[in-house]
Amino acid sequence: MAVDQLQLLALKNFPLVSPGDNLINLIIQNLGEQHMMLEPGDVLVVAQKVVSKAEDRYVALNEIEPSEQARQLAVEVDKDPRLVEVILRESNSVVRHCPGVLIVEHKLGYVMANAGIDASNIEHEASDTVERVLLLPESPDDFAEQLRGRIVRLFGVNIAVVINDSVGRAWRNGTVGMALGAAGLPALRDRRGEKDLFGRTLEVTEVALADELASAASIIQGEGDEGIPVVLLRGLDIASMGKDTFNNGATLLRPKDKDLFR
Amino acid sequence: MAVDQLQLLALKNFPLVSPGDNLINLIIQNLGEQHMMLEPGDVLVVAQKVVSKAEDRYVALNEIEPSEQARQLAVEVDKDPRLVEVILRESNSVVRHCPGVLIVEHKLGYVMANAGIDASNIEHEASDTVERVLLLPESPDDFAEQLRGRIVRLFGVNIAVVINDSVGRAWRNGTVGMALGAAGLPALRDRRGEKDLFGRTLEVTEVALADELASAASIIQGEGDEGIPVVLLRGLDIASMGKDTFNNGATLLRPKDKDLFR
Numbered sequence: 001m002a003v004d005q006l007q008l009l010a011l012k013n014f015p016l017v018s019p020g021d022n023l024i025n026l027i028i029q030n031l032g033e034q035h036m037m038l039e040p041g042d043v044l045v046v047a048q049k050v051v052s053k054a055e056d057r058y059v060a061l062n063e064i065e066p067s068e069q070a071r072q073l074a075v076e077v078d079k080d081p082r083l084v085e086v087i088l089r090e091s092n093s094v095v096r097h098c099p100g101v102l103i104v105e106h107k108l109g110y111v112m113a114n115a116g117i118d119a120s121n122i123e124h125e126a127s128d129t130v131e132r133v134l135l136l137p138e139s140p141d142d143f144a145e146q147l148r149g150r151i152v153r154l155f156g157v158n159i160a161v162v163i164n165d166s167v168g169r170a171w172r173n174g175t176v177g178m179a180l181g182a183a184g185l186p187a188l189r190d191r192r193g194e195k196d197l198f199g200r201t202l203e204v205t206e207v208a209l210a211d212e213l214a215s216a217a218s219i220i221q222g223e224g225d226e227g228i229p230v231v232l233l234r235g236l237d238i239a240s241m242g243k244d245t246f247n248n249g250a251t252l253l254r255p256k257d258k259d260l261f262r
Numbered sequence: 263m264a265v266d267q268l269q270l271l272a273l274k275n276f277p278l279v280s281p282g283d284n285l286i287n288l289i290i291q292n293l294g295e296q297h298m299m300l301e302p303g304d305v306l307v308v309a310q311k312v313v314s315k316a317e318d319r320y321v322a323l324n325e326i327e328p329s330e331q332a333r334q335l336a337v338e339v340d341k342d343p344r345l346v347e348v349i350l351r352e353s354n355s356v357v358r359h360c361p362g363v364l365i366v367e368h369k370l371g372y373v374m375a376n377a378g379i380d381a382s383n384i385e386h387e388a389s390d391t392v393e394r395v396l397l398l399p400e401s402p403d404d405f406a407e408q409l410r411g412r413i414v415r416l417f418g419v420n421i422a423v424v425i426n427d428s429v430g431r432a433w434r435n436g437t438v439g440m441a442l443g444a445a446g447l448p449a450l451r452d453r454r455g456e457k458d459l460f461g462r463t464l465e466v467t468e469v470a471l472a473d474e475l476a477s478a479a480s481i482i483q484g485e486g487d488e489g490i491p492v493v494l495l496r497g498l499d500i501a502s503m504g505k506d507t508f509n510n511g512a513t514l515l516r517p518k519d520k521d522l523f524r
Contacts, residue, residue, distance in 0.1 A: 174470030
């Protein structure tokens with residue numbers, strides 16, 4: 001992968017996404033409007049939030065009846081018991097909690113605060129009596145594969161797709177982009193056996209390529225009012241990586257029994 | 263930061279770096295040779311390894327006498343006791359360990375496997391009887407500030423610098439680029455108080471911008487035989503971020519008493 005240049009291009013003027021919208025069509029349409037021709041090796045990085053919106057993963061909190069467990073936990077973490085109930089329903093287990101913080105293992109395996117549930121950049125009813133939150137997509141890996149398949153069939157161009165989100169981490173302040181789903185590339189790139197500059201076999205070295213792409217795209221997606229849910233990343237030499245090395249976002253999840261931090 | 267395009271450019275044909283080399287001069291010289299003119303807002307991302315090499319942070323393991331603590335720990339983690347001794351000397355504390363894994367808090371605060379000490383991409387003596395390892399730089403933040411200051415004075419152009427490394431993480435497989443040091447930008451970008459698309463105040467939202475830049479650059483730096491230690495990232499609107507928001511790599515370290523994973 002001796003590339004010497006990468007480009008990240010925002011898909012500009014991307015429309016607001018609503019439940020029932022065909023997000024794949026919206027992306028293809030926007031590429032056309034922006035006169036962006038896809039090239040082999042391009043990576044489309046799509047923010048989780050628009051996938052969730054298209055999938056209508058909204059939950060109205062006034063329809064949620066918190067369980068006793070949720071009520072107790074809500075007191076400990078100082079959050080709305082209805083929100084805690086939704087978080088628990090989306091989770092396999094609580095990993096850590098303290099006042100203000102609730103870190104869980106999401107049903108899909110991600111370790112995240114609040115199961116990735118989010119209340120920013122969500123349209124709210126005018127009355128504001130119904131508070132809505134937005135769950136993660138049903139299956140980010142499946143959506144990535146669907147978008148990729150559609151584009152390969154339509155344009156005959158091999159591209160990759162990453163679905164990203166902004167997440168907090170252990171040990172470090174601030175959020176970074178992380179890959180929830182991926183298709184058409186080695187999300188986890190195994191470089192063991194390759195040589196370093198001096199001909200020594202590399203020791204470590206599985207690289208979380210999809211997470212690095214997710215972080216790169218996140219730089220221009222922003223968190224606030226930018227409204228850039230889709231970023232095209234160009235220059236990655238995916239063809240040289242070999243289809244047999246491709247794997248998805250789930251590959252990036254460290255199994256619980258190999259994780260020292262749960 | 264409504265940017266709609268970012269470019270990552272490798273500094274090609276970068277020379278091998280040896281102890282005593284003036285890395286700042288090498289970078290400036292290479293920019294000239296590659297006819298790359300720096301522009302305001304450019305970010306130079308420099309791999310930790312070349313900073314360490316220039317600073318002669320090599321340690322010859324045959325000169326290390328392991329302590330009793332290091333010998334015991336070496337058995338538990340199945341590593342060379344001399345390497346374990348060097349890791350402990352570079353660390354404040356051991357965070358987790360198990361066979362094959364030794365995660366510590368580095369003296370500078372990073373939580374990393376093996377205190378960031380590394381044996382790949384290091385020239386070894388022909389005899390191979392002296393095994394050398396390479397420590398992290400003395401102060402990545404200081405080096406970032408020095409490189410930035412030199413370039414501002416020389417070219418009158420405001421740039422930012424990030425010193426990056428590839429690191430493992432809790433919960434996820436594979437390494438990603440992380441910022442050890444930074445200067446000339448908000449390494450941790452505080453976006454609290456800004457509005458989202460719908461005019462709601464953002465909830466979270468400190469973004470680990472320098473870590474995202476570190477990951478982006480890591481995509482083209484590679485781990486193997488690419489030999490791309492320095493990457494120029496262009497397109498970030500740093501000027502709009504305001505000098506009073508600038509902070510360094512140390513800002514990204516979550517204080518131990520606020521960390522649920524130590």
